[in-house]
Amino acid sequence: MSTRDGTKKPAKSVGVLPGSIPGYSLQELSALIETDETPDWPAEKWQEEFDETRQWLERFISSRDPYVVLSRTAARLAVEKPDHTRNYKFLEQAHVELTQAFVLFCTSTRDIPTSPGHFVKYWEILDRHLTSFIRKQPRKIDQTDFEHLVSRRARLQTLYYRNLFTREDCERTLLGILNKFDDSAIPALGYKLSDLFRAMIRILDIVFARLEKFAGSTLSLLKSATRDGVIDSLRFFLDAYPLARKAWRSRDGKFQELEQLRSAAFQVSEIAFPWVFSISREALEYEFSTAIVNELFKRSLRAGELATSNPEHMYLANPVWTRPYVRGRDGSLFAALPQAILSFPFAIIEDLMSGHSVVESAYEDARAAYLEEAIYQLLLEGIPSAAIYKGVTWIDPIDSKEWENDVVVFVGNFVFVFEAKSGRISDVARRGGGLSLLRNFRELYVSPGMQAWRLQHYLDTQRSKCCLRTKIDGKQIDVDFTHPKVVFRFSVCIEHFAALTSAKHYLKQVGAIADDIAWAPVLSLGELQMIHRFLDCELSFIHYLSRRATLEELVDFEGDEQDILSTYLTNGLCLDQEAVENRRLIFLNADGPIRQQKIPDSQRKNVRLLGVQVTAFWRTIIKELYLDNDNRHRFDIINVILNQRPPVLEDFERRIRRFKRGESVVGKEVLMTQFRLGKRVFVLAIHLAKQFPREEEWLNVGRSIASMLMPDDGLAECATFLVVRRSKDPVCDGYGFLRCGAAPRPSSGENAMLGR
Secondary structure (H helix, E strand, O other), X not given: OEEEOOOOOOOOOXXXXXXXXXXXXXXXXXXXXXXXXXXXXXXXHHHHHHHHHXXXXXXXXXXXXXXXXXXXXXXXXXXXXXXXXXXXOOOOHHHHHHHHHHXXXXXXXXXXXXXXXXXXXXXXXXXXXXXXXXXXXXXXXXXXXXXXXXXXXXXXXXXXXXXXXXXXXXXXXXXXXXXXXXXXXXXXXXXXXXXXXXXXXXXXXXXXXXXHHHHHHHHHHHHOOOHHHHHHHHHHHHHHOHHHHHHHOOOOOOOOOHHHHHHHHHHHHHHOOHHHHEEOHHHHHHHOOHHHHHHHHHOEEEOXXXXXXXXXXXXXXXXXXOOOEEEOOOOOEEOOOOOHHHHOHHHHHHHHOOOOHHHHHHXXXXXXXXXXXXXXXXXXXXXXXXXXXXXXXXXXXXXXXXXXXXXXXXXXXXXXXXXXXXXXOOHHHHOOOHHHHHHHHHHHHHHHHXXXXXXXXXXXXXXXXXXXXXXXXXXXXXXXXXXXXXXXEEEEEOOOOOHHHHOHHHHHHOOOOOOOOOOOOEEEHHHHHHHHHHOOOHHHHHHHHHHHHOHHHHOEEEOXXXXXXXXXXXXXXXXXXXXXXXXXXXXXXXXXXXXXXXXXXXXXXXXXXXXXXXOHHHHHHHHHHHHOOOOOOHHHHHHHHHOOOHHHHHHHHHHHHHHHOOOOOOOXXXXXXXXXXOXXXXXXXXXXXXXXXXXXXXXXXXXXXXXXXXXXXXXXXXXXXXXXXXXXXXXXXXXXXXXXXXXXXXXXXXXXXXXX
């Protein structure tokens, strides 16, 4: 269990070495505030809790103005900043979605305001209700405990998790897909889907502009020093919503003291929130075409319209996810969830085209084409030194079968293989259906690893005989395959189950993947965009990908890509393998470093190491290596440096400086350290010499060290540096690199030798 340092959680020792995960505290799971308060409740008890809280919530909604309840809840979500160091529950978007669903399912409503105290109680019971829904699900007879846990986690993801897109990334992605088949949609729908998407984005802007105006009037109300100033601010709220005027009933003269008037006026302002989210048809028609406005209203439901539907559907198949608006009493469009177009863009668009087979087919093609192109463009910007190809084909010499890989990156001796999976998670899988989960897992998250491993095996076994071509024109890819390559595999999809599929752990336990099978970590497109945004230095981008691809070899963990990237930005993914071995890490409140705005640097070749902390001495060496374009091992050597413990590198620097000043090193001419990552050992050695050694002597230093530390079933990557006492070079006088050993053999094929 790990949390970011600074969180207010009671820590207990878990038997690991201090500093084994720099920048983090380690805690026993049982010590955490977030653990279940009622772990012994059976499903039947949670069912009772679920029924009681639902009845209470239905009574609450039906006895009040539902638009006030919904708008006040939505406004709290919009302005509240989650703070994991505080001990109260903050609202999730799921709470607003469920509130809107209750409004749609409840027929009996009254024109009565809600007091602040009742809002607080409502939010507490609403959260309890969501918890009880997850907990009440009984285990099926044929389910193991772990299968039941995975199904519950899938339901949790469906209930709470939203697409990991920034607004800019979402707009770029959706418009990139929709623009590819807009012409196909016009005959069937009567408008361009891209125009509808832009209209829904515009509604988001309108609502937040109104929220800002509302907040300004509230601030004026609270800060005004005169009675007339308070009344002027009050007039805005009385005109904003009829119930606010009804509740006030011309009571200006009742409150003689200024603070009493201010307090009463503030309570009235709480009733006026529906104004923020209500947009008239006239206002919409002023900005959009009639066809678009009509479709926007089709995306809305009336209060009570779903009264005859199954209320259980509001949890894992919430109609709000595809029809995010409510029809106002006055015929306006009520947009309490304008951000739904960012959270459920694909669900909304796919629901629109349902039944139009030509449009659906064009959409599927556009989705697949865009994903591959987006991966290519992100990598092209993120790794400018690389040669990057889309649609790489090759022929297996064993069976003469042609294979294809979506995006392949060659940089130095590293090969990054990205398989694009544009398929969707089925609705049954989202609801925790065991067989559908397993089928989706294998199709979207397991098969890409096998697909990428075939290329790795081909490169390892064929070497100079390799012949890769681009599918689009059949041209042969000009890469030197005579030297062994290290291949890293990734799967990139448009959507996935986040923490449930980010790590290999759950897939192993449900039988979707064997422990020794070829595995490719799963990233969503939004996560790859996030990595590209925060790691705006080419060296850090490459290092992160190389570490992320093999993280599961080091530790079992539970967390999503936000947690992993945050860990990298904190300590460069410096995990002590011995300390975390045979443990499962659960990242809790560990994503602080990426919870901020980041504008990436366009100059990605600037050496600005991120996450990994090294001294100026080592930064100088890294920069010198990086600029040495003729050195085919420059990225290999840099990778070895970045995969060492910073305190050890700092100690080596001190010893080098003492040696340069004349300190004797008899018997200690070679400084050596190693860092083990799964099946790979990264060795860094420094040869301290009074004078330049013979070339053969210098090469033997690296050979002997590499052969001595080479693991039985893995790789040793050894970087050696020469430091001569009287040389003019202030840093080092030479460097070399050796890689030896064998890559672990996946269960799908023969052992892939990377060379001796």
